[in-house]
Amino acid sequence: MPSRAPPDRDPLDAVLRPPLDETPEEKAFRVAQEEEARRISQEIDENIRQDKLARKKMKVVRLLLLGQSESGKSTTLRQFQRLYTPSAFREERCLWHSIIQLNLVRSIHTILDALADVRPHELPFSPPSPSLAPSLSFGSYTQPPSPPRPFHAHAHSMRSTLYSDSDAETDSTDAPTLPAHLTALRQRLACLQAVEELLISRIVPPSEDAPYLHQAYPAAPFATASASTARMHAGATGEVFVRPSAGWKRALRPGASARYNVNTAGEETTVEVQSVLAQCRVDMMTLWKDSTVKSVLKKRKIRLEESPGFFLDELERVASLKYTPSDDDVLKARLKTVGVSEYRFEMEAGTETGTQWRIIDVGGSRSQGQTWVPFFDDVDAIIFLAPISGFDQTLAEDKSVNRLEDSVLLWKAVCANKLLARVDLVLFLNKCDILAVKLASGVRLAKYVKSFGERANDSETAEKYFRSKFNAIHREYSPIPRKFYGFCTSVTDTTTTGGIIASVRDMVVREHLKASKLL
Ligand SMILES: Nc1nc2c(ncn2[C@@H]2O[C@H](COP(=O)(O)OP(=O)(O)OP(=O)(O)O)[C@@H](O)[C@H]2O)c(=O)[nH]1
């Protein structure tokens, strides 16, 4: 092993060492300069300390939201906004209209995409409906159906797995086929491709220049110049995302078209899109209710009901001409966060009147992890969201990682982090509503979480189990003992979340006051 360089060969030392021929005047000058530099440095340190002190005295509470992507951080932030700045929240509801339209159109495209290469074995084993064209039917309708092949496709890699699964066996009986009524629906709904592009061009300001991932749908007459140059920020999953700093809300405000160099004003686009959605409403409803579609989705393990931004069960309302988003719709809408957004507000009532809150919402996907650390310093509390319904899912950005496992690892890391040793950690075991539906539908938790064992496969038992597991990690990994605050949540639910957020607020304020008295 190479030995350490002796001190007189240290390159830094060589540079900083006073010159050998330094005169007394030069020395006095250098010493004075060094003294001045020290004084300035101490002054900066003192300013930072005073700043922190003043902030504590001014009653500024900083809350950081952490958790993997799709865990519900931005939704929790919206709940705070809805509860504590309701008028601003209501004012912004109209800006979410375009996001909800986009969520809806993308769900329809997920279905159309699945239908684009449907195989006979994915169709339901029932006699053909009268609307089926004879040329599109195949042998198994008249003969007893062959048993379904094992299907290994995962929800998020369904297309590639499907191809690899079927390629080996592709023959004339397994050629792509689609009942005629669905072919007709696909053709009629093709106009939604242009709608999607138009919406993306509105939501993502032109400065956001990541490539737009085109899907294989024919261009429709509805396409406009802005649609053809539509761009979006999309990750490996093809999900639209915007940076909070890019000001998508500003871009969607009425009259923003000139500033953002797009050829349709926000309100006009929304109205125009809404009228196309209203025209397609019956077709979209027929598509979503269709038994063949249900069969294909089921076989490909595409569970749209659990996916973010799901509005297909409310098509009648959301695709009507008079639709305006409700509070619940805004909470259900999905727009991925990349980067960091800070939301500031002041408590308007109660004993904490005048307390300023700063809630920091960060992007949760794996590549965003490094953006979290700078916010660890000086944060009063962290709400960590672990979506426990994801026990049978993998991460959108990495199909080899189980979502629950990822949440557990993140939770361990946050609990063990020395910078956060004195920070209160609040755990939201989130998406309990989806967990309940999933378990009730027969998915067995013990199949994915072996240690769950023979316990009852219901949401109450599962929540209790997860709570104790996360609590144990908190106890074991916290550098110094601290209290555990754990809640089972469904943050899209306004009724239950209001009470939980109020308890968190009280706890954070109490601890904040304690800390400021210690200063
Ligand atoms: N059903 C249900 N949906 C939820 C719940 N929490 C969040 N969602 C939905 O899940 C989606 C993702 O939530 P977000 O708040 O955007 O997730 P995020 O943690 O901010 O994700 P990133 O921005 O990617 O880091 C949204 O469509 C939410 O409406 C929940 O408890 N139940």
Ligand SMILES: [Mg+2]
């Ligand atoms: Mg977010």
